Amino acid sequence: DLLTAIENHFSSGSENKPLAGRHVIITSGPTHEPIDPVRYIANRSSGKQGCELAMAAAKLGADVTLVSGPVSIADPPGVRVVRVTTAKEMLEAVEAALPADIAIFAAAVADWRVAAPSVSKIKKSASNAPPALSLAENPDILKAIAQRSKGRPALVVGFAAETHDVLVHAKKKLKSKGADWIVANDVSPQTGIMGGDRNTVHLLTSAGVESWPEMTKADVAAKIVERAAKHLASLKRAAAE
């Protein structure tokens, strides 16, 4: 928006804007996988953490593409927003947005879709037998981008939202997906994280696990994006040496 554009124009010191000239792709929100025109399978996600990440990256000067599933929160200002519905559409939108320096996959992507969605509303049968829902595996967006041989972003960050054995699953994910970092959190209903404004996360990198205290989703976003900016700068220095 205009205010953000003006703000960015008049404060373009590279100290304040360590991500100036960098392209950051962020995915956010749930995906909806259609069963028929009126029914779908979804993951719970408000899109708040992804929205905060996009604003935090824009604040550090980045050119940001936010690929968002269906959410009811407003689009963040100063950011290019691409709205999608399904996991397939989300992967296509991410690939279309490449190249990028940083990719942060904060969306709660449905692992499965209905193999053959009905083009018309499924009616209850006379016998009232429920329909058999045959599921198919969705593309793994984090893995697809992290394991690209060409055009892989320099820093690829995944999210792991778990309800049990959070660190066990997150460590496995860091290894199996080829991501550089995993941000892991416990989204059990009693935590209030899903839909809420606060978050308690662990950052997993090749160096180990950092467990951050509970803070607002805005503060989590600022910390992740600052770390990402420092990481990019260190890669640049390493390449120059």
Added chain:
Amino acid sequence: DLLTAIENHFSSGSENKPLAGRHVIITSGPTHEPIDPVRYIANRSSGKQGCELAMAAAKLGADVTLVSGPVSIADPPGVRVVRVTTAKEMLEAVEAALPADIAIFAAAVADWRVAAPSVSKIKKSASNAPPALSLAENPDILKAIAQRSKGRPALVVGFAAETHDVLVHAKKKLKSKGADWIVANDVSPQTGIMGGDRNTVHLLTSAGVESWPEMTKADVAAKIVERAAKHLASLKRAAAE
């Protein structure tokens, strides 16, 4: 809210308030049926038509209970709102709100729920085989209330959202559920009705089918509620004769 309360207080002529002293129950929005703590099955529904019905009934003086599934629109003013998630919870909330003079079931209730939702997040298996989702039939809220032997509201109105053979399905529904009226509409994606502000409906009663022109959801709501008020008045006159 206060303004509505003041407005109602100072304009309580029975001509303007034909539903004064009447209790109207309205269901609205989708239901979400959990697969596990982070995934669910849902019906598409913005809750706009149900919200407009609640406001229209309150405007005619009714005491309104709005039983709403998860929606992102604001609660309407001057109305008692009960928030629920699943079809089972919606039926319980409607039963708890009885007795009522009118019940209008505008919610897009999921016909099926997952038979045994997982208490923890289902992980992708090593083989990556999708989980088998075993579905069970949800309670039929319209039928349950329309066919009550005791405490049946004098007027029971159902909605039929279809994508094909709209009138065929709606006539069948009017008969099989025991409803007095069915409001039927074509919610195919190309109509823009789902999530939109306009609606094109057919009113099915024992007297036949009326096809109304396209109008706003607020106008559809006003027309339905005015008709319902007239119907109640005619029942009262018939009982007095």
